[in-house]
Amino acid sequence: MIRILKTRLRQGHRTTKFPLELPVLPDRYRGRPVLDAAKCAEGCRDCAAACPTGAITLNGAPKLDLGRCLFCTECVDACPDGALRYSRDYRMAASRREDLVLSSGEMRLAQRMADDLYRVLGRALRLREVCAGSCNACDLDTNVLNTVGWDLSRFGIQFVASPRHADGLVVTGAISRNMHHALLETYEAVPKPRIVVAVGACAISGGPFRDSPDVLNGVEGILPVDLYVPGCPPHPLTILDGLLRLIGRIREEPALHGVTQP
Amino acid sequence: MTVLRAIGAVPEAVAVLALPPMLLSIIAKTKAWFGGRDGPPWLQPYYDLMKLLRKGVVYSRTTTWVFRAGPIVNLAALLCAATLIPVFSDDTLLGFGGDVILIAYLLALGRMLTVLAAMDTGSSFEGMGASREVTFGTMSEPALFLSFVVLALATKSLSLAEMLGAPLQAAWGDVAPAMLLVVAALLIVLLTETCRVPVDDPATHLELTMIHEVMVLDHSGPDFAYITYAAALKFLLLGSILVHAALPHASWALWIDAPLRVVELAVLAMLVGVIESSLARLRLQRVSLLLAGAFVLSGLAAVLTFYRTHA
Amino acid sequence: MNGTRPGWLALRQGQAVDVSSIPLVDADDFASHMLAGRGRGGRLANLFGRRLPDGGVRLFAFLAFDTDARIEVCAADLPHGKLTYPSVTAHWPAAQAFERELAEQYGVFPVGHAWLKPLRYHGTDDGSAAPWGPFEASEPIPGNYPFYRVEGEEVHEVAVGPVHAGIIEPGHFRFQCHGEEVLHLEVVLGYQHRGIERLLLHPNATRSAIVAETIAGDATVGHALAYCTALEALAGARVSLRASALRGIALELERLANHVGDLGALCTDVAFLPASAYLGRLRGEYLNLTLEICGNRFGRNLLRPGGVRFDISTTMADSMRERLRRLERETLEVLDLMFSQSSVLARFEGTGKLSEERADEIGMVGPAARACGLRRDVRCDHPHGVFQFSHIPIAVETTGDVYARAAVRWLEVQRSLEFLVELLGNKPEGPVFEPIGRLRPNAMALGMAETWRGESMHVAFTDEAGKLAFLKVKDPSIHNWFGLALALRGVAISDFPVCNKSFNLSYAGHDL
Amino acid sequence: MIKTGIYGLLRVLSWLPPLPRTCALVMVAFGVVSGVLGVLYALAQHDLKRLLAYHSVENIGIIGMGIGMGMLGGALGKPALVALGYGGALLHVLNHALFKGLLFLSAGAVIQATGTGEIDRLGGLARKTPVNAAFFLLAAISICGLPPLNGFVGEWIVYGALFEGTRSVPRLSAGVSALGVVSLALMGGLALACFVKVFGVVFLGKERTGTRVARATPGAMRAGMGVLAVLCVAIGVLPGLIVPLTGAGVQVIADLGPMEFERALPSVLAPAGRLSLLAMVFFGLIATLAVVRRGLIQKNAVALPSPVATWGCGYAAATPRMQYTASSFAWSLLSSFRALLCPERRLHAPAAVFSEAAHLESHTVDMAEQDLFAPLFRAASRVSRMIQTLSWTGEPAMERRSARASERLRPFVAVVVGATAAVRRGSIHVYVAFIAFTLLVVFAIEVWVAPGAEGHSAPISVMQGAPQ
Structure with missing residues (x-):
């Protein structure tokens, strides 16, 4: 007992103050990509050619689909004009699929859930995670939210075992054919009102596994999604930020000192 | 007269009914401190209940009316027991001679219907939880009754309010070691009946290891709210018995008694939190040994008390 | 490189050979040929x-001779229309998953x-029927086959998964139980099947590399290392020492994160809250x-x-060493606390035992094998890159229970920390990346790495x-899942989670 | 019926003068052994009717305990004990006739509808025969002695007698009474386990193999059951009407005037009318909670989804085998009492890497069937062996009835090995339990065997702090 107390005192209290205080992410962290179309050279298609998932489209104004982006470095390396770069902004969860398609302007971040949902679920949100054809990285970084540092429970959010006790699903993975049935059955088992959160490029678009005959390219068209969290895998902060926006715990855009700087 | 008393008891009853989720919060906060985290907000158990009451329900096509009756009968039985168990003062709403037996059997009735509701789902998970619940319930019952024998001997009463009231104070002066053993046995019974570490782990989400949680996997919405609240209420009721047994004192005015008892209950909840933070769970097969231990403790207390009262 | 036997081609990892140089044996002799190799001390590695092209199937077998860093390979052709041969599994259980894969794929x-049952639930590559009977590839429902049963009306089954409690991957476990006792466990996977092997041949090289990294997300570096080694061998490229060192650093950091996380998760499963909370945080660090x-x-x-895409500057290395020293203190303190708690040890000791013979028979690898007393570690047995220069001792325990699997991780955490602190102190100089050239045509090469779960092989x-035509991936989990099933016999079902966590095998890596 | 024996016993008792205390205590002890063994054997049964038959053994035990306490009251001259003991016993005789009759009728309906009484072949009957299920559940609650039904009232009074008995002055009588309390509690718990098992497996969940298409219960049968059910509820809810009636019986058996009986009950237990009040409160709460729940579900305005499958982890092909069997359900408890019961399990377990054919079946051999008195003697010898070797903590599960000398050593060795292992692992509770048990034995010897303790019958008032 004394030993436990001693260890506890040395380990200390570790929960961050987020969202009141923002953590500083390392220089090399690849946050939300920023696209400066003004710098684009006429007719240059290098980035689109380099992109392994076809996330960049150049028909008309250049667009980058965050839902497909794997956050590799290919497009940035390929661009001869520096029109593409990664910021350190971890905020990129969106309420609508189309909000994930970035062009030069600001991104529309996730909004609070609809009022009737919010009245019921705003302060107590229990989620059932379903992993359906992922590489496991998204699951691990979702799980990280339960560790002492992020401590999801302080926001009234909790992951539960039984979908009957849940208010929504968190889906990761590209939805393998073999998990399709189980995913639907789990969704059916959740009492209404319920929400769906798609975490990671796989769940949004199939990610690295897109167009494999063994996957269904994400949850789009299978379940109605309330929150999209892009990334491959998303940083835990990105997921947390998205969930907190969903339950209205982050409303204003906080000033991101130093975070958005490259 | 009785009408007046009943009206006077209303605020007290409301306070008793409002308290249980807070005790769970205290346990959660204690555990959060040991983990080095913030932990859920103080009012989280209340938020959870409110949400569940507003949620829809999903019923399995395997279930029957038994599944729906389970949570209701369980909560009704516990509320009924609440009218017999002294919480704030040494007085109870409807206590009478012989009510200890009724209290224990009301808890058993609640257990029976909860367990049957679990079996109604036709799933091996719920069956597993049901089997564990009745196994450990069966084994904790003799320890509980033997503790009651000791208290009855020491106080010459069969009404719980009296057994835990002023006469017990004298017993503590007389056979303190026996009372200490009874308190220890009651603590083990409390940990077992309310599914706490080292018997069960309320925090785990692993179906195969759970006892209570795995029985209620299929309940949702208001039904689940009843179950969640009933679990908290059970902790309060058994905790009250334990607190009264450990620290008996004569009834003063309610405004002194009530805050004092609340503090004592809070300390008990903290103690449970500390136990949960410093011990790993027992292997399931060893829980029966723990309960046998509780039985031996109360048996020892019985022998000591016999020695005193039958000298 | 000596000791080549007739009918076998010896090679090292990181070496490319002409496909035509691989000796072909008669399909009917394939099994006995393999058993002879086993008799010489070979371990079935793949x-x-x-x-x-003609519709037949060529079998490739890889035996590892761990004591002299040698891999031996042979092949056998099954002609179109007669895709049968005497099973290896009948005499050597280690081949069971591989032969099920053969049946399922071709x-x-x-x-x-x-034990000829589906492994991942998908159709064969040409739509032909797999030997277990008609299997509807268009609507696969994993687990829809006659399970093994312990007969008797009193036996009940517990079916867990695919959607497990907790935030983990999908898989189905079928227990035959009486009371609390597990009589038999059957593990059914395939839910994570994404078609990795096909995606690895994606024309976009980056996509292919990313897919290799996502075979198992928690073993990204381990799989990427084996993948890179195989491709570099085909290209005849040499990676600079500095890049090799950086790969080693990444591999050991991955091992540390996962081992520390696993030890924390073991504590979570036995409800020992403090260590579970602290180790969960340390994993994140x-x-x-x-x-x-x-x-x-x-x-x-x-x-x-060709190397690594990011370098570590001297200042960065220094600050990382500082942090590692602090983390070492904090981690070892918590692990000491954990391993001194009798209530924790009481749950670990004697739970889920596996004997050394059993573990060897089914060909286990990684920490789970080392916990049974098998000295198997690619870093020592088949060293490549930085491990040719710095040696990490093999951590071995003998009891084969949950305790042993935890203790092996505990030892490996200490050794990885020592290794990292030392390597960050003196990294070799040089460029970190140089694109590899063209691949050698009609060749085969082998890359291996000791991921934190054990041996990965590409x-x-x-x-x-000279185009990449076929890439075979092996995750260590495919060796070990059967070990979990065997370890559960006679164990209380409530001890399954802690047992499972002590193996912590990959579903994604198995399902591909 | 078996209660003829009870009738005979009570008749004989009514002719005799109060018997000595020893007879009373033997009677209580008989009740304890019969009750505990009866319910344990019931728990081990796989056949519905046999299971119910063993519960009769248990209930005879409860009645015996009541009679024993009544006899003790007579011997000690304590009218309260006489009233409670005999009163409880008589009431339980009546109750037993009611709920056991209901159970047998209901079980008969099950067998008639399905053609089998094998518990592990049945399942899901509550949907097929809901009325019969409700009757069975009602009787089950009653036989478990749970409120607010008649079974509780009887056991409540017997408990009262036993608690009162713990205050009687000769320590042995008090000790036996305490043992009675504990045993009755244990029997209550075991009966609950047993009926949860039966009701849960036979009526709830999914249909198992071997269940024929169930037929509805015939109306005449239902009517018969209905009468019994109403009586069960009536006695439970209005014990004030029935309990005084038992006074007449008590007067016949023991020389106790009606006034004395009227006074004796409330001196220990509250007037039975208090139970009626509590029953009303209980039913009121159930009604309120049910109404609130219904209201909430309607108000939440979320259309009730079409019923889905029980949550089974998203697995697509669930089978009826994926539910607990009666044997599995009871096995943990049975193994905990293996020292008394010797449940046997024939297990051909999978052993090779690839499992070959495996099979399991279990039996609990019925000792009473072979020889009426054998179980008593055997239990006694077991108890003594238990004390000698503490075998209850470590006896191997497969112990055979014909324990040879070498096998007798096995539990002892197991305990030593287990204890050493426990000490090595530092499982503190294990050795605390061992130490405490040893202390308990030492104390027990000192308290009960101490000179001058026996044969001293002082009035109740000399209980505490009195010089002597």
Whole structure:
């Protein structure tokens, strides 16, 4: 007992103050990509050619689909004009699929859930995670939210075992054919009102596994999604930020000192 | 007269009914401190209940009316027991001679219907939880009754309010070691009946290891709210018995008694939190040994008390 | 490199050979040939098939001779229309999953296989029927087959998964139980099947590399390392020492994060809250070190054929060493606390025992094998890259229970920390990345790595144009899942989670 | 009926003068042994009717305990004990006739509808025969002695007698009474386990193999059951009407005037009318909670989804085998009492890497069937062996009835090995339990065997702090 107390005192209290205080992410962290179309050279298609998932489209104004982006470095390396770069902004969860398609302007971040949902679920949100054809990285970084540092429970959010006790699903993975049935059955088992959160490029678009005959390219068209969290895998902060926006715990855009700087 | 008393008891009853989720919060906060985290907000158990009451329900096509009756009968039985168990003062709403037996059997009735509701789902998970619940319930019952024998001997009463009231104070002066053993046995019974570490782990989400949680996997919405609240209420009721047994004192005015008892209950909840933070769970097969231990403790207390009262 | 036997070709990992130089044995003698190799001390490291242009299937078998860093390979051709051969599994259980894979992918029938059941639930590559009977590839429902049963009305079954409690991957466990006792466990996987092997041949090289990294997200570096080694061998490229060192650093950081996380998760499963909370946080700290190096917590985009994409400057290395020293103190303190708690040890000791013979028989690898007393570690047995220069001692325990699997991790955490602190102190100089050239045509090369779960192996083949034509991936989990099933016999079902966590096998890596 | 024996016993008792205390205590002890063994054997049964038959053994035990306490009251001259003991016993005789009759009728309906009484072949009957299920559940609650039904009232009074008995002055009588309390509690718990098992497996969940298409219960049968059910509820809810009636019986058996009986009950237990009040409160609460729940579900305005499958982890092909069997359900408890019961299990377990054919079946051999008195003697010898070797903590599960000398050593060795292992692992509770048990034995010897303790019958008032 004394030993436990001693260890506890040395380990200390570790929960961050987020969202009141923002953590500083390392220089090399690849946050939300920023696209400066003004710098684009006429007719240059290098980035689109380099992109392994076809996330960049150049028909008309250049667009980058965050839902497909794997956050590799290919497009940035390929661009001869520096029109593409990664910021350190971890905020990129969106309420609508189309909000994930970035062009030069600001991104529309996730909004609070609809009022009737919010009245019921705003302060107590229990989620059932379903992993359906992922590489496991998204699951691990979702799980990280339960560790002492992020401590999801302080926001009234909790992951539960039984979908009957849940208010929504968190889906990761590209939805393998073999998990399709189980995913639907789990969704059916959740009492209404319920929400769906798609975490990671796989769940949004199939990610690295897109167009494999063994996957269904994400949850789009299978379940109605309330929150999209892009990334491959998303940083835990990105997921947390998205969930907190969903339950209205982050409303204003906080000033991101130093975070958005490259 | 009785009408007046009943009206006077209303605020007290409301306070008793409002308290249980807070005790769970205290346990959660204690555990959060040991983990080095913030932990859920103080009012989280209340938020959870409110949400569940507003949620829809999903019923399995395997279930029957038994599944729906389970949570209701369980909560009704516990509320009924609440009218017999002294919480704030040494007085109870409807206590009478012989009510200890009724209290224990009301808890058993609640257990029976909860367990049957679990079996109604036709799933091996719920069956597993049901089997564990009745196994450990069966084994904790003799320890509980033997503790009651000791208290009855020491106080010459069969009404719980009296057994835990002023006469017990004298017993503590007389056979303190026996009372200490009874308190220890009651603590083990409390940990077992309310599914706490080292018997069960309320925090785990692993179906195969759970006892209570795995029985209620299929309940949702208001039904689940009843179950969640009933679990908290059970902790309060058994905790009250334990607190009264450990620290008996004569009834003063309610405004002194009530805050004092609340503090004592809070300390008990903290103690449970500390136990949960410093011990790993027992292997399931060893829980029966723990309960046998509780039985031996109360048996020892019985022998000591016999020695005193039958000298 | 000596001791080559007739009918076998010896090679090292990181070496490319002409496909034509691989000796072909008669399909009917294949099993006995393999058993002879086992008799010489060989360990079954891989066994897979490749569809031939004429519709036949060529089998490739890889035996590892761990004591002299040698891999021996042989092949056998099954002609179109007669895809059968005497099963290896009938005499050597280690081949069971590989032969099931053959049956599932190509419809090959290994005659005499005692456990011929679907492995991942998908159709064969040409739509032909797999030997277990008609299997509807268009609507696969995993687990929809006659399970093994312990007969008797009193026996009940517990079916867990695919959607497990907790935030973990999908898989189905079928227990035959009486009371609390598990009489038999059958593990059914395939839910995570994404078609990795096909995606690895994606024309976009980056996509292919990323897919290699996502075989198992928690073993990103381990798989990327084996993948890169195989491709570099095919290209005849030499990676600089500095890049090798950085790969070693990333690999050991991955091991640390996962081992520390696993030990924490073991504590969670037995409800020992303090260690579970502290180790959960510490795992994140190790992930964050990887994040500092390459911008991703799992080491994505760090390794590419030709080197690494991110360098570590001297100042960065110094600050990382400082942090590692602090983390070492904090981690070892918590682990000391954990391993001194009798209530924790009482749950670990004697739970889920596996004997050394059993573990060897089914061909286990990694910490789970080392916990049974088997000295198997690619870093020592088949060293490549930085491990040719710095040696990490093999951590071995003998009891084969949950305790042993935890203790092996505890030892490996200490050794990885020592290794990292030392390596960060004196990294070799040089460039970190140089694109690899063209791949050698009609060749085969082998890359291996000791991921934190054990041996990963990537075998790459090129066609006559020097294009990547076939890439076979082996995750260590495919060896070990059967070990979990065997360890559960006679164990209380409530001890399953802690047992499962002590193995912590990959579903994604198995399902591919 | 078996209660003829009870009738005979009570008749004989009514002719005799109060018997000596020893007879009373033997009677209580008989009740304890019969009750505990009866319910344990019931728990081990796989056949519905046999299971119910063993519960009769248990209930005879409860009645015996009541009679024993009545006899003790007579011997000690304590009218309260006489009233409670005999009163409880008589009431339980009546109750037993009611709920056991209901159970047998209901079980008969099950067998008639399905053609089998094998518990592990049945399942899901509550949907097929809901009325019969409700009757069975009602009787089950009653036989478990749970409120607010008649079974509780009887056991409540017997408990009262036993608690009162713990205050009687000769320590042995008090000790036996305490043993009675504990045993009755244990029997209550075991009966609950047993009926949860039966009701849960036979009526709830999914249909198992071997269940023929169930037929509805015939109306005449239902009517018969209905009468019994109404009586069960009536006695439970209005014990004030029935309990005084038992006074007449008590007067016949023991020389106790009606006034004395009227006074004796409330001196220990509250007037039975208090139970009626509590029953009303209980039913009121159930009604309120049910109404609130219904209201909430309607108000939440979320259309009730079409019923889905029980949550089974998203697995697509669930089978009826994926539910607990009666044997599995009871096995943990049975193994905990293996020292008394010797449940046997024939297990051909999978052993090779690839499992070959495996099979399991279990039996609990019925000792009473072979020889009426054998179980008593055997239990006694077991108890003594238990004390000698503490075998209850470590006896191997497969112990055979014909324990040879070498096998007798096995539990002892197991305990030593287990204890050493426990000490090595530092499982503190294990050795605390061992130490405490040893202390308990030492104390027990000192308290009960101490000179001058026996044969001293002082009035109740000399209980505490009195010089002597």
